[in-house]
Amino acid sequence: MIESIVQPVLVAAILACVTILFNKxxxxxxxxxxxxxxxxxxxxxxxxxxxYSGGWVAIGFDRxxxxxxxxxxxxxxxxxxxxxxxxxxxxxxxxxxEYVIEVTNPSASMWTSLDANAAIDNAAHVNFxxxxxxxxYPLVKVSEPLAVIVEGELxxxxxxxxxxxxxxEWKLAGRRRLALVVPVLFNCFVALGxxxxxxxxxxxxxxxxxx
Amino acid sequence: MSALLFTVLLGYxxxxxxxxxxxxxxxxxxPQPLNVEQNLPLPWLAQTSTVFSLTGLFGAYLGIALLLxxxxxxxxxxGTVLGLFIVRWWIVSTLKKLGKQETVFEDFLAAVLPDDKMxxxxxxxxxxxxxxxxxxxxxxxxxxxxxxALGLTSExxxxxxxxxxxxxxxxxxxxxxxxxxxxxxxxLIVVCITAxxxxxxxxxxxxxxxxxxxxxxxxxxxxxxxxxxxxxxxxWHFAIATxxxxxxxxxxxxxxxxxxxxxxxxxxxxxxxxRRVLTFLAVGLLPYVVLLxxxxxATGKVEVKPCCPDPLLFRGFKLPDVAFNKALxxxxxxxxxxxxxSSFNGSFLASVHVMVIWARKITAMSSKLSIxxxxxEARFYQIMMFTLLAISAFVFSILYLSSQYQFKNxxxxxxxxxxxxxxxxxxxxxxxxxxxxxxxxxLSAGFLFGSILWARYFLSSPAYCQCPTxxxxxxxxxxxxxxxxxxxxxxxxxxxxxxxHD
Numbered sequence: 001m002i003e004s005i006v007q008p009v010l011v012a013a014i015l016a017c018v019t020i021l022f023n024k025x026x027x028x029x030x031x032x033x034x035x036x037x038x039x040x041x042x043x044x045x046x047x048x049x050x051x052y053s054g055g056w057v058a059i060g061f062d063r064x065x066x067x068x069x070x071x072x073x074x075x076x077x078x079x080x081x082x083x084x085x086x087x088x089x090x091x092x093x094x095x096x097x098e099y100v101i102e103v104t105n106p107s108a109s110m111w112t113s114l115d116a117n118a119a120i121d122n123a124a125h126v127n128f129x130x131x132x133x134x135x136x137y138p139l140v141k142v143s144e145p146l147a148v149i150v151e152g153e154l155x156x157x158x159x160x161x162x163x164x165x166x167x168x169e170w171k172l173a174g175r176r177r178l179a180l181v182v183p184v185l186f187n188c189f190v191a192l193g194x195x196x197x198x199x200x201x202x203x204x205x206x207x208x209x210x211x
Numbered sequence: 212m213s214a215l216l217f218t219v220l221l222g223y224x225x226x227x228x229x230x231x232x233x234x235x236x237x238x239x240x241x242p243q244p245l246n247v248e249q250n251l252p253l254p255w256l257a258q259t260s261t262v263f264s265l266t267g268l269f270g271a272y273l274g275i276a277l278l279l280x281x282x283x284x285x286x287x288x289x290g291t292v293l294g295l296f297i298v299r300w301w302i303v304s305t306l307k308k309l310g311k312q313e314t315v316f317e318d319f320l321a322a323v324l325p326d327d328k329m330x331x332x333x334x335x336x337x338x339x340x341x342x343x344x345x346x347x348x349x350x351x352x353x354x355x356x357x358x359x360a361l362g363l364t365s366e367x368x369x370x371x372x373x374x375x376x377x378x379x380x381x382x383x384x385x386x387x388x389x390x391x392x393x394x395x396x397x398x399l400i401v402v403c404i405t406a407x408x409x410x411x412x413x414x415x416x417x418x419x420x421x422x423x424x425x426x427x428x429x430x431x432x433x434x435x436x437x438x439x440x441x442x443x444x445x446x447w448h449f450a451i452a453t454x455x456x457x458x459x460x461x462x463x464x465x466x467x468x469x470x471x472x473x474x475x476x477x478x479x480x481x482x483x484x485x486r487r488v489l490t491f492l493a494v495g496l497l498p499y500v501v502l503l504x505x506x507x508x509a510t511g512k513v514e515v516k517p518c519c520p521d522p523l524l525f526r527g528f529k530l531p532d533v534a535f536n537k538a539l540x541x542x543x544x545x546x547x548x549x550x551x552x553s554s555f556n557g558s559f560l561a562s563v564h565v566m567v568i569w570a571r572k573i574t575a576m577s578s579k580l581s582i583x584x585x586x587x588e589a590r591f592y593q594i595m596m597f598t599l600l601a602i603s604a605f606v607f608s609i610l611y612l613s614s615q616y617q618f619k620n621x622x623x624x625x626x627x628x629x630x631x632x633x634x635x636x637x638x639x640x641x642x643x644x645x646x647x648x649x650x651x652x653x654l655s656a657g658f659l660f661g662s663i664l665w666a667r668y669f670l671s672s673p674a675y676c677q678c679p680t681x682x683x684x685x686x687x688x689x690x691x692x693x694x695x696x697x698x699x700x701x702x703x704x705x706x707x708x709x710x711x712h713d
Contacts, residue, residue: 031586038593046377047374050370050374051370184378185370188375191378192381194381
């Protein structure tokens with residue numbers, strides 16, 4: 001609910017800031033104007049566009065669920081045998097979305113992290129449908145991440161609110177891999193900061209700025 | 212988490228130092244921001260670095276080395292060395308023709324662009340456009356390698372590529388050529404250390420396998436038309452690769468600048484001729500010496516598949532997963548980023564410089580066109596941001612289209628670009644470096660029809676595939692043939708034109 005209010009307010013605030021900034025820049029002398037555009041507005045615009053079109057997901061601010069394919073079963077004293085399945089892990093508050101994870105030949109049962117009461121309350125929210133595992137949010141009285149283990153071949157797609165995406169995009173990634181992305185992003189923002197300082201027009205100290 | 216914290220702190224420390232250094236030494240931009248020829252360190256290293264960037268390590272040259280072995284790799288090396296000498300001769304003779312006492316690199320660039328408005332504009336746009344597309348292709352390849360080798364998700368890989376591009380942009384905006392030459396130096400050191408380490412590893416790991424077998428080309432690639440596989444096949448491979456290596460350098464304004472700088476720095480020194488020959492030989496051969504062990508050791512493991520029948524079934528190619536090992540992760544990630552940064556910066560600044568010279572030239576000679584004369588500094592900023600916007604637009608459009616049409620092949624852009632290189636190199640070879648010798652509008656018409664022809668061929672070539680395939684190197688002989696045919700046509704037209712005027 002809050003998300004639906006915050007997002008338009010945030011977009012409106014950013015648009016207002018950009019408009020004010022753009023009007024200020026337009027009034028500058030020619031060289032200063034292009035300098036400000038090249039140092040501030042254009043690179044910042046590209047970074048914002050990248051973040052908006054998936055960058056938040058990259059650093060873990062979004063995408064409330066993940067899955068990982070299971071391939072073998074290991075029994076003590078026996079050789080590992082092939083046993084396809086997958087594990088689905090999701091935040092307890094993943095908005096109002098519905099996730100359908102395609103499964104080929106699913107077994108009749110699943111193994112979840114829900115306790116007995118929560119399992120009964122959420123019987124209509126976590127269940128099998130013809131195409132695979134169906135998880136409907138919001139979950140009832142669940143405050144910890146939901147984990148579901150399903151036996152069966154993981155399909156190629158996951159359907160989120162009737163939007164089909166590749167399962168590969170939702171697979172859990174190693175946490176350490178962020179160690180490469182975050183410094184680059186950090187340095188990128190430092191560079192934007194340098195650009196801001198360099199590209200901003202000089203302040204004329206002789207000008208009387210008070211009314 | 213500790214690794215993350217460590218890298219963030221290290222990055223912060225590096226940037227704090229950079230900031231202090233930057234503000235202490237900051238000078239105002241020169242009146243012509245790219246007309247810088249002093250304090251450019253080790254330009255010959257920078258040239259090695261540019262050949263050894265993504266083109267060599269992760270692009271066409273590695274593909275050729277993997278499939279065609281030693282003869283083609285030697286051809287590429289020979290073409291690169293030959294290209295360096297030819298570019299040097301071209302620069303010196305062009306500047307001599309100008310008859311000025313003191314010349315700068317910008318004089319050469321201005322002389323290369325034809326005086327005719329239409330032809331000059333088309334040539335400048337094609338030269339810059341090739342660099343834009345090259346930079347775009349690098350971004351997409353980096354993104355793909357980030358996913359395949361480092362195990363990043365799509366969003367992480369996109370953010371990584373765009374973040375590094377923004378960093379490169381700021382390097383160039385604040386430091387111009389000085390920043391470019393410094394990054395090249397650092398990149399080459401990092402990549403060389405890695406390459407030596409990897410070579411030593413391969414040397415021990417593969418000492419028992421037959422190395423000589425891996426130097427022999429695979430079947431079915433680059434056959435001589437109508438003759439199959441005669442004895443002269445390896446000479447044929449060598450010849451094709453030589454023209455390719457030569458052509459790639461001939462149409463790269465980035466290389467022109469570096470060769471000019473080497474020539475200028477060594478021009479007045481004692482034994483300058485001998486030093487220059489040795490420098491160009493070393494610069495041209497070094498990347499291939501480093502590339503060879505990688506190619507030899509990897510070639511046996513590469514399975515050459517034709518274009519995938521169904522891209523939905525293609526799960527992405529997989530390089531050895533290095534993410535589980537901290538040391539290997541660093542060994543692979545750091546040179547990858549360094550390579551990318553260096554070649555991205557080189558192509559970015561080359562395209563900006565060409566456009567700056569074109570804008571200056573067209574403003575000076577045109578009083579009728581409604582082009583306002585901007586101050587040089589404003590024009591530099593304008594073209595820098597336009598270039599960044601163009602590359603970003605290319606990247607986002609291609610990412611959108613590739614998701615819509617299920618294309619998972621970022622190397623396809625590079626293969627397509629071969630047509631652009633072939634066209635420019637063909638015109639330059641056929642006119643001996645002076646494209647303005649062609650009849651008016653011939654250059655523009657040539658680019659138009661040449662692009663259409665290449666596009667038609669490309670759509671039916673093995674490189675037009677929704678998944679990456681090594682078969683895309685089959686476009687190389689066609690590109691080379693295209694280049695040589697165009698060069699011959701230009702030479703004939705100039706000859707006939709000259710006879711008619713006589």
